[in-house]
Amino acid sequence: MIRSSISQTYNDFPEKALDQVHDSYYIPEISISQSIEEFLHSLKSDELISIETSTNRTYEGQIVEVGNQLVKFREFRDYELEPYVLEIPLEDIIIASVHSIDLEVKRAWLNSTQSIAANDPDDLVQIMLDHYGDARAGEPVVGRILDENHDLFLLDSITSESQFDSYTVLNKKYITHISEDNDVLRYLSFAKKYQLNKGSYDPHELTKKLPRLKEDFS
Numbered sequence: 001m002i003r004s005s006i007s008q009t010y011n012d013f014p015e016k017a018l019d020q021v022h023d024s025y026y027i028p029e030i031s032i033s034q035s036i037e038e039f040l041h042s043l044k045s046d047e048l049i050s051i052e053t054s055t056n057r058t059y060e061g062q063i064v065e066v067g068n069q070l071v072k073f074r075e076f077r078d079y080e081l082e083p084y085v086l087e088i089p090l091e092d093i094i095i096a097s098v099h100s101i102d103l104e105v106k107r108a109w110l111n112s113t114q115s116i117a118a119n120d121p122d123d124l125v126q127i128m129l130d131h132y133g134d135a136r137a138g139e140p141v142v143g144r145i146l147d148e149n150h151d152l153f154l155l156d157s158i159t160s161e162s163q164f165d166s167y168t169v170l171n172k173k174y175i176t177h178i179s180e181d182n183d184v185l186r187y188l189s190f191a192k193k194y195q196l197n198k199g200s201y202d203p204h205e206l207t208k209k210l211p212r213l214k215e216d217f218s
Contacts, residue, residue, distance in 0.1 A: 036093050040066045046111065048076065048103040051088065052095040059088065060103065066090075076106055079116045079187050101161045101200075105191045114190065121185035124192070127153070127170060128177040140179075141168060142188055148172075156207065162191035164202040 040063055043049060051059045051073070064072040064085055071093070073086045097103075126140045143157035143165070153175075157168040179185065195201040 036096055037066055037068070037090055039096060040071060043098065046107065047098055048107045048110070050095075050097045050100065050103060051093055053088065053092040054094055055092060059086065060106070061086075076110075079109065079183060081110065101163070105161055105194055108194050109187065109190055112190070116183050116186050119186040119190050121181050122189045122192075124158075124185045124189055125155075126179040126182065126185055127155075127175055128179075129170070129174050130176045140184075141170065142185070143168065158188065158192060160188075162188050162195050163200065164206055166206070 040049075043063060046062065048060065048062060051071075053059075059073060059075055061073055061075040061077075061081060064074055066072075067090075069090055071088045071090060073088055074081045074084075075086055076082075123144050124142060125145060126142050128140050141155065141157050143155035145153055145155055146167075147154040151172055153170045153172060155168045155170065157165045159165045192201065
């Protein structure tokens, strides 16, 4: 069994104080003796899960059926569950994970009544960069444009889970393309609203650290 770190120190506390101890490492109903098969059986039918296999593939989606040797799986791709069913050998599964922020947002998206085409991207933009020597070359920056001048854009950029990432200043001469409406932006707009409603858009209150940034940008 996975043993709580606090379980080793119970003798150090008076009995009346034990119910006041918050054990952050206690995980109910999960034990290290469980097999991958048992773990997958324990998931709810609408649960989204990430699976990494020995064939160097990562899948995200929903379990359809767990057998003795195979897992039948519907993959989450292009903001929907694929209609066809994949079969993944149980012995190939290295990691199975649930309840990440990314998976919870995608689960909320699937449970919503919105379609990707109908969702409004609001004020988010996707900016493609092309600059030599930067690890981010070719990867987009997504966020809301707060201000600009002749040479620069100022954005509050977001992560792939639509949480606040940083205040970002971009040099316009390295921008190759700006998108204002595509499937990525529609999904991330939904995800941003989800984070705002959950109070998790800016959990570390980073946006408050530079409250006069827009006023000073010129």
